[in-house]
Amino acid sequence: MDEEDIVKCTECNGRELERDDARGEIICANCGLVLDDRIVDPGAEWRVFSIEQGEQRGRVGAPMTEMLHDKGLSTDIDWQNRDYSGKSIGNGRTRSQFYRMRKWQKRSRVSNSRERNLSMALAEMDRIASRLELPKSVRERSARIYRHCIKDNLIRGRSIEGVTAACLYLSCRLCGVPRTLDEIAQSARTGRKEIGRTTRLIKRKLKIRADIPTPDMYTARFCSQLGLGAAVSSKADEIIALCHEWEIDCGRGPVGMCAASIYIAGVVLDNRRTQREIAEIAGVTEVTIRNRYKEIVQRLNIDSTNF
DNA sequence: AAGACGAAAGTGGTTGA
DNA sequence: TCAACAACTTTCGTCTT
Numbered sequence: 001m002d003e004e005d006i007v008k009c010t011e012c013n014g015r016e017l018e019r020d021d022a023r024g025e026i027i028c029a030n031c032g033l034v035l036d037d038r039i040v041d042p043g044a045e046w047r048v049f050s051i052e053q054g055e056q057r058g059r060v061g062a063p064m065t066e067m068l069h070d071k072g073l074s075t076d077i078d079w080q081n082r083d084y085s086g087k088s089i090g091n092g093r094t095r096s097q098f099y100r101m102r103k104w105q106k107r108s109r110v111s112n113s114r115e116r117n118l119s120m121a122l123a124e125m126d127r128i129a130s131r132l133e134l135p136k137s138v139r140e141r142s143a144r145i146y147r148h149c150i151k152d153n154l155i156r157g158r159s160i161e162g163v164t165a166a167c168l169y170l171s172c173r174l175c176g177v178p179r180t181l182d183e184i185a186q187s188a189r190t191g192r193k194e195i196g197r198t199t200r201l202i203k204r205k206l207k208i209r210a211d212i213p214t215p216d217m218y219t220a221r222f223c224s225q226l227g228l229g230a231a232v233s234s235k236a237d238e239i240i241a242l243c244h245e246w247e248i249d250c251g252r253g254p255v256g257m258c259a260a261s262i263y264i265a266g267v268v269l270d271n272r273r274t275q276r277e278i279a280e281i282a283g284v285t286e287v288t289i290r291n292r293y294k295e296i297v298q299r300l301n302i303d304s305t306n307f
Numbered sequence: 308a309a310g311a312c313g314a315a316a317g318t319g320g321t322t323g324a
Numbered sequence: 325t326c327a328a329c330a331a332c333t334t335t336c337g338t339c340t341t
Contacts, residue, residue, distance in 0.1 A: 193319090196320090251330075251331075252331075253331070253332075256331090256332080274309085274310060274311085275310075275311070275312095276309095276310075276311095284332080284333090285332075285333055285334075286310095286311080286312095287312095287313085287332080287333070287334080287335095288331085288332060288333075290311075290312065290313080291313095291331095291332085294312090294313095
């Protein structure tokens with residue numbers, strides 16, 4: 001888990017956290033509680049003085065990933081009875097030895113219920129993320145949150161699907177590429193209600209602070225889904241910025257604000273979509289778009305001449 | 308006929324006593 | 325825990341292009 005995920009010390013609520021790369025720990029500066037261990041040190045532990053030396057010293061395998069239940073680090077024993085050079089491994093005795101090794105390898109890897117739970121969840125997570133075309137960073141972060149859920153016993157009594165979807169929903173928001181609850185729910189195997197409920201629980205228990213998304217986080221995606229170009233998109237962002245300046249957006253849902261801004265931008269630039277079309281993509285009703293639209297036009301005095 | 312408009316009643320989540 | 329509340333939805337009749 002990143003430092004951004006932990007905002008407060010669970011012991012004393014202190015907000016000053018220190019990162020210790022040498023030990024791989026995150027520590028509360030106030031009371032000294034270790035909040036997270038095994039963080040990844042991004043640096044190398046050796047120094048290089050030339051490119052060739054760097055290449056020599058670099059030991060690079062597949063990257064560690066949160067998306068595999070063993071983080072991609074455990075050993076595989078191939079099913080073929082061949083050694084490293086491809087020669088077949090001979091007699092019956094070594095063969096049966098390999099058979100036993102494979103068996104125990106499998107058993108030790110997905111051994112307990114937690115591991116099984118995790119690998120199921122990660123598979124489900126991957127399925128939803130693929131359908132929503134979510135970037136890898138979002139998946140990694142989501143997997144990280146899920147691991148913490150397991151650690152804090154948040155899964156018991158809840159469905160894997162629900163917690164998985166909630167982790168993704170949260171992760172999207174944390175990564176600045178928010179999806180609406182409806183979008184997640186459409187690809188998940190649970191309802192919007194459960195995802196929302198579980199999300200709130202995770203936020204509370206893991207003390208994750210996720211700011212409410214701003215309207216401009218949706219513009220690019222909605223516009224491209226509507227087949228609108230960069231011109232409309234950036235005009236919509238302009239309107240959103242103005243609305244924020246004039247506090248027209250306070251207390252309003254960000255999706256509705258975005259939808260209305262896109263509608264106005266379309267009208268202004270003579271590249272319009274109907275309220276119906278935008279409402280469909282954004283997941284709000286035409287009425288909401290109309291209400292926002294009315295307020296914005298009124299307060300900003302927008303008409304065809306001044307925009 | 309499609310799109311836009313707006314009134315009115317209903318819904319689900321948040322807040323504060 | 326419950327009621328008040330604001331935002332948003334649903335529904336539907338009317339107006340505009």
